[in-house]
Every structure is written in C-alpha cells, then in structure tokens.
Amino acid sequence: MTYPSPDGTEDRPAGHAAPDGAIDSALARITAVDPAKFAEAYWGRQPLVTRADELAGADGFRDLLSPEAVDELLSERGLRTPFLRVADQGKVLPAASFTGSGGAGAEIGDQVTDDKVLRLYAGGATLVLQGLHRLWPPLVRFAGRLGDELCQPLQVNAYLTPAGNRGFATHYDTHDVFVLQVDGTKRWRIHEPVLPDPLERQAWGGRADEVGAVAEGPAALDVVLAPGDALYLPRGWLHSAEAQGERSLHLTFGVRALTRFAFVEELLALAAEDSRLRATLPYGMDVADPSAVAPELTDTVSALREWLLTADPIRIADRLRARAWPAQRPAPVRPLAQLAFAERLAPADQVKIRAGLRWRLHDDGSDQVVLTLADRTLRLPAYCAPALHFVLDGDIHHVADLPGLDDDADRLVLVRRLLREAVLVPA
Structure with a gap:
C-alpha cells in the first residue's frame, strides 16, 4: 500500500534521500x-x-x-x-x-x-x-x-x-x-x-x-x-x-553496479521452490554420459522455463534490494551531536532525511506502518504514516508541521525516534 501525499499525488513505495547541498x-x-x-x-x-x-x-x-x-x-x-x-x-x-x-x-x-x-x-x-x-x-x-x-x-x-x-x-x-x-x-x-x-x-x-x-x-x-x-x-x-x-x-x-546476471542468480535461488527442479536424478545415471544427460536436461530446461514464466517481480526486487542497499552507505552522522540534538528537540526545530538513505515505507496489513532500511526494519503505529511520508520527502521540515499527529508531544516522540535511528538529521 502507498500513502497519499498532501497534494493528492501518490507516494513511491521506495526511495532514497537527496544529497546534502x-x-x-x-x-x-x-x-x-x-x-x-x-x-x-x-x-x-x-x-x-x-x-x-x-x-x-x-x-x-x-x-x-x-x-x-x-x-x-x-x-x-x-x-x-x-x-x-x-x-x-x-x-x-x-x-x-x-x-x-x-x-x-x-x-x-x-x-x-x-x-x-x-x-x-x-x-x-x-x-x-x-x-x-x-x-x-x-x-x-x-x-x-x-x-x-x-x-x-x-x-x-x-x-x-x-x-x-x-x-x-x-x-x-x-x-x-x-x-x-x-x-x-x-x-x-x-x-x-x-x-x-x-x-x-x-x-x-x-x-x-x-x-x-x-x-x-x-x-x-x-x-x-x-x-x-x-x-x-x-x-x-x-x-x-x-x-x-x-x-x-x-x-x-x-x-559497483549490479548486472542482469544478478537477476539470473536470484531467479535460480527462488527456482529451488519448484519440486521438479529439486528432483533426484535417475538411479544409476552416469552424469558424464551426454546421451544420459540429454533427456534429463530437456526435462529440466522445460520445468525451469515454466517456472520462470511465473516469477514475481516483487520477490525479485526484495532480493535485489537486500544486495544493493547495504552496498551504498548513506551520509555520515555525528553520534554525539545527533543525540544532543534529539534530547533538546523542540517543535520549532528543523529536520530532514539523512542524505543517501535508502528506504521503503509500506503497510503490513496490521495496525503498524513499516519503514524498511538497508540494515533493519522499523515498525511504528499506523497513524504515523502521514507524518512519515511527509518528513521523508527530502525537504526540510519544522517538527511542528508534521501532519496526522494529535499534538507536538507526539511529533517530538516520533522525530526523536527517527533521529536516534539515524533516519533524520538536523537541518
């Protein structure tokens, strides 16, 4: 599920932050x-x-x-x-x-x-x-x-x-x-x-x-x-x-770009779910004999072809994301300054998403919204979705402007969590 932005357009389910300056x-x-x-x-x-x-x-x-x-x-x-x-x-x-x-x-x-x-x-x-x-x-x-x-x-x-x-x-x-x-x-x-x-x-x-x-x-x-x-x-x-x-x-x-062979590797990894492709070769088969290999190869290629036609782009994208995102680190954060800012955070303070951060925001069908990062997953109450969508858009925002939350106290709790998780940084 995606979330509507304030202007009524549809948010992308995945993205990354714009670089600083x-x-x-x-x-x-x-x-x-x-x-x-x-x-x-x-x-x-x-x-x-x-x-x-x-x-x-x-x-x-x-x-x-x-x-x-x-x-x-x-x-x-x-x-x-x-x-x-x-x-x-x-x-x-x-x-x-x-x-x-x-x-x-x-x-x-x-x-x-x-x-x-x-x-x-x-x-x-x-x-x-x-x-x-x-x-x-x-x-x-x-x-x-x-x-x-x-x-x-x-x-x-x-x-x-x-x-x-x-x-x-x-x-x-x-x-x-x-x-x-x-x-x-x-x-x-x-x-x-x-x-x-x-x-x-x-x-x-x-x-x-x-x-x-x-x-x-x-x-x-x-x-x-x-x-x-x-x-x-x-x-x-x-x-x-x-x-x-x-x-x-x-x-x-x-x-260090991924290639189409990365698709092949992930497709073959998922193909192990097909029982036909996990089948044991015939009893006594000499795998060094081309005449013995030929019929088994034909059946295997046929089964693989049928399976490939059912491949799900969502599952492939999930697997490729697990390979690609950790290879590209976001901008550095200064731990001491970051925590000090979070501790003294006020509604008038400005924050922005950490430059280069890769993320995906989606609804898992429960009462939570899921923010997927390269190395971890954050689960927050579903009512935080509008505020998350707003603050992850790459622009600079005042804490007090986050939508969908009851008051500044709730906004401060959410932003402090995102600062401590190094999702947001001071603007």
Whole structure:
C-alpha cells in the first residue's frame, strides 16, 4: 500500500534521500556530456575523455584530494591495511613491506609506516590509497552525491605513481570507472575488451595471455591526461597507465553496479521452490554420459522455463534490494551531536532525511506502518504514516508541521525516534 501525499499525488513505495547541498550535478563535474546522452552513448558502451577546459580547469579536482592530503593520510592518520596497497613492477607488494607496529597504546601490527612508504615510493613503487569514500571527508561527500545520481554504490581509490613509472600491467576491471587526474600527467593506452561486460568472477587474470596479446596491438585510445581531465572507462576495456615526466596523482571512482546476471542468480535461488527442479536424478545415471544427460536436461530446461514464466517481480526486487542497499552507505552522522540534538528537540526545530538513505515505507496489513532500511526494519503505529511520508520527502521540515499527529508531544516522540535511528538529521 502507498500513502497519499498532501497534494493528492501518490507516494513511491521506495526511495532514497537527496544529497546534502547537491545543487549542481556531480556527474556534470566529471563529464561535459548531458546525462541523457551519457546514458545513451557512453554508459557501459565506450570510453569518454573530458578535458579540464570543459570542466572546472586544471585545479578542478584538488579540493577532493591533493598531494598534501596524501601526505597527511600517509603520515598522520594512522592508516592500516587494506587502506593502502603498494605495487612495484606490476606486482602488489606484501603488506609487511610498508606496515609495522602502531607503537605504545596501539596494539596493532599493520599500521602504515611512513618511512617505509617513503623508501618504496622513492624506488619507483606506486601507492594505492583505497576506500577513500569511507576515509577522506571531501571524497565521502562527493562519492555520496555521484552514487546518488547514478543509483549505484561507488568505491574511491587514489593512485600516486612516480615519474616514468607504471603501477600495473595492462588489465581490465570488472566495474566501470571514472578517472580524475589531480596532479601531474599520465598516459593511458586503452584497448577494446577481450570479454565484453565481464562479471566480478571473470577477472582479467584468467585471460592474461589474451589480454597481453591484444595489448601488443594498436590502442583504441592513446591519451595523456593532465590535471583537471577526466576519463570514463566501461568495465572490460583493457588499459594501462604510465606517469610522464613527473609524479602523477589520480582518483578512480569504481561503480559497483549490479548486472542482469544478478537477476539470473536470484531467479535460480527462488527456482529451488519448484519440486521438479529439486528432483533426484535417475538411479544409476552416469552424469558424464551426454546421451544420459540429454533427456534429463530437456526435462529440466522445460520445468525451469515454466517456472520462470511465473516469477514475481516483487520477490525479485526484495532480493535485489537486500544486495544493493547495504552496498551504498548513506551520509555520515555525528553520534554525539545527533543525540544532543534529539534530547533538546523542540517543535520549532528543523529536520530532514539523512542524505543517501535508502528506504521503503509500506503497510503490513496490521495496525503498524513499516519503514524498511538497508540494515533493519522499523515498525511504528499506523497513524504515523502521514507524518512519515511527509518528513521523508527530502525537504526540510519544522517538527511542528508534521501532519496526522494529535499534538507536538507526539511529533517530538516520533522525530526523536527517527533521529536516534539515524533516519533524520538536523537541518
């Protein structure tokens, strides 16, 4: 069941919150192509190079991460594995070569050691800072905005390569990437896929010989990225990158999108409900004999085909939601400030939904309304439905304006609960 909005239109049964302060498009900051054209011509299809003069200029990405910020992360933030990888001559080095004890009061043995990193980098190794979408505030915010626009989870890594060095051999990724050149220049040689649209289980290592052979041929795209330039690269496209006459720092935003194969996986999981597909194979059957397999295969495919025609989109969506929502984290909340705000909450205070929060509001047929989140389910009295619908719409609201409740005392109880559950945040 859906709930009517104040203007009489029908609310969507599922949604997510708009990003904080996201007036300009995040995608427009890294491509100069209209989103509709990008979706039609480039998304999952072909690479796209966008020059700095089409975007924000040569300093366009330094606010997201700068060489000075990299120094701070490596020396003062107590990084541990796997937030740093180090590659040399195309090989990933063992963590022990750049980590050590955290010292007194930090009983850990894998903290990044700045002097070890210094020696490795000076010797030509590439540094890969990983998971920056969870670590560095400007990238937490921007990745949240971009992921919200794409409706896909993102991961953010930074690659710092010494002059004239190449961190990794030619390879392909099993996810799309946006590359943002921050500092220095880097030459990218890109070849067409040997396996279009590879799944995560189809990594390039299983096709190393084929990848190496294609990489010996002419590149489909040979381009040098300078500060402020951006590159979009669909999954499967072969690539290698080499720093030019100076160090190079670039960011990669990996798009961990679900594929149609996720539908196949969930359909097959549900197909186990069909007793025909759970049936034991005939007694004494030699499964290595094609002539014995053929009739059973025919019957199995027939039964599977019949079952697939009955598949329920609601059940598939429920299963896909359980996979997709936890992969995309909402905006951070500050626990102490959040609780202090909830404790002193007043009717005149303003609140809004937490940016990037995925949710679904529905009636379970009882006297409760159900708010489904990525990691939990909240059940509230059914009379709260109009107020929930109102406060989850993405706008900023005064507590006193929530509809459908008897008085401000009830409104404060509901909003405090939603603040403590990190559904709402102070506006």
